Amino acid sequence: FCLSFSFCQMGILLILQAVSKIAGSSINLNCSNVSVVDLVSVIWKISPRTGNHCQLAYRRDLNKTNRTNCSERMDWKYSPETDSALQIRQVTLTDEGCYSCETLTSDGSFNQTYTLTVLVPPVVTLTCDSKGTAVCKAAAGKPAAQVSWDPNGDPRTELENHTNGTVTVLSIYSPRETSITCLVSHPAWNTSQSKECPSGNRTHLFSLFNLHS
Structure with a gap:
């Protein structure tokens, strides 16, 4: 261009x-x-x-x-x-x-x-259910956000491309560990953002906010 x-x-x-x-x-x-x-x-x-x-x-x-x-x-x-x-x-x-x-x-x-x-910084949420499955969603970011997990594993990742050029990233993870953390990075942020699914509590919806807004 x-x-x-x-x-x-x-x-x-x-x-x-x-x-x-x-x-x-x-x-x-x-x-x-x-x-x-x-x-x-x-x-x-x-x-x-x-x-x-x-x-x-x-x-x-x-x-x-x-x-x-x-x-x-x-x-x-x-x-x-x-x-x-x-x-x-x-x-x-x-x-x-x-x-x-x-x-x-x-x-x-x-x-x-x-x-x-x-x-465009994504809107990120982390859902942790009682069955041990965690879903980290980075919605409508441009470019697409990078999502990873700690401890590292083999999550299933889905991408949804929107007509305005933004991308939603959905990462689904079912680890054996009871305590896991979703790590999200994006060029609009100075540092990576993270949110944890605490052990024994997988029924809440957590919202991740950009700490540098």
Whole structure:
């Protein structure tokens, strides 16, 4: 979709970079750092994976801005004549895609392009029944969560892919041990999360919350 590299060709400097952000948070995408005196125009071209393309543009000679098909959540971070950064508020999965900033100056052109990936932390629950079976569910995460058990064993894992790109992971485990722990890791979390089925108590539903929210 967009690669991560930089090169210079025909006097135009192009830089491509991959970025990721957790759904619901905000992100600022910086463009070139040029002086107001040298700036001629700046254009943000947004190409989402799904939905319509949009554009934000500014021309210094006319002191004029223009926006086409852009969400209200996307706008200049400040004022384009002083800062060409783009701000996206409350990022959603529909914002994934390519964001290209084209800056024209008296000295040449600069193109900064980002590939935005949106992370969705899963909702995790652990069910422990009286028969010794534990079910660890990491629902609607993007990408799919990684689920493991302590002590280690051979659980049955089921995946459900949703139309919005999220994945639900279901791990079913029936160990001989009376006390087991479900371990869940995801790129949206700083550390792995865990929840234990205590011995002698397999009839409760436990909810696992992200400790770093």
